[in-house]
Amino acid sequence: MSETPETEGAWLTQEAYDRLKKELDHISGPYRQEIVDRIEAARDEGDLKENGGYHAAREEQSKNEGRIQQLTNLLENATVGEFAEDNGVVEAGMIVTAKIAGNEMTFLLGSREVAEDLVGDSDLEVYSLRSPLGAAIAGHKAGDKVSYEAPNGKSIEVEILEAKPFRG
Numbered sequence: 001m002s003e004t005p006e007t008e009g010a011w012l013t014q015e016a017y018d019r020l021k022k023e024l025d026h027i028s029g030p031y032r033q034e035i036v037d038r039i040e041a042a043r044d045e046g047d048l049k050e051n052g053g054y055h056a057a058r059e060e061q062s063k064n065e066g067r068i069q070q071l072t073n074l075l076e077n078a079t080v081g082e083f084a085e086d087n088g089v090v091e092a093g094m095i096v097t098a099k100i101a102g103n104e105m106t107f108l109l110g111s112r113e114v115a116e117d118l119v120g121d122s123d124l125e126v127y128s129l130r131s132p133l134g135a136a137i138a139g140h141k142a143g144d145k146v147s148y149e150a151p152n153g154k155s156i157e158v159e160i161l162e163a164k165p166f167r168g
Contacts, residue, residue, distance in 0.1 A: 010077070011079050011129065012074075012111060013093075027064055027071075032061075039054065042054035079092075089139060089141050090140050091138060092110050095165070096108075096162070097162040098137065099159040107126065108125070110129075133156075135148070141160060141163060142160050146158050
């Protein structure tokens with residue numbers, strides 16, 4: 001069974017959803033056509049084997065199509081909502097303080113796609129609900145102790161110290 005990508009079921013604020021939708025509209029419309037036009041112009045120059053402009057435009061087209069697919073999946077499967085309720089339960093949109101493997105950390109639980117909307121230039125790290133840490137702590141509250149398996153196979157102990165809504 002393959003891992004679920006972070007983009008599936010991501011939690012987004014309305015602002016983040018609107019920003020990503022605007023990006024998708026641009027890269028799947030005018031920008032996509034601009035790339036096609038550059039490919040056609042480069043193709044008209046002749047020999048494609050040594051045509052750097054053609055190959056660069058094709059590579060850009062490939063990256064753009066990948067981003068279109070990523071954003072389409074993200075927006076189709078996203079949960080758009082307000083910030084989390086102040087009930088102490090760890091969920092998307094919460095600032096979590098936890099002792100992880102003995103080290104205290106504070107981070108935002110949410111989607112990396114919306115990190116800039118939520119934390120701006122802050123040094124606050126963002127963990128996805130789909131990450132091993134996010135999946136392990138979701139639904140728990142201060143005082144709860146859980147563990148999760150790190151990518152290297154080690155079991156990591158986590159004690160939740162605090163969970164409060166991020167208010168930006």
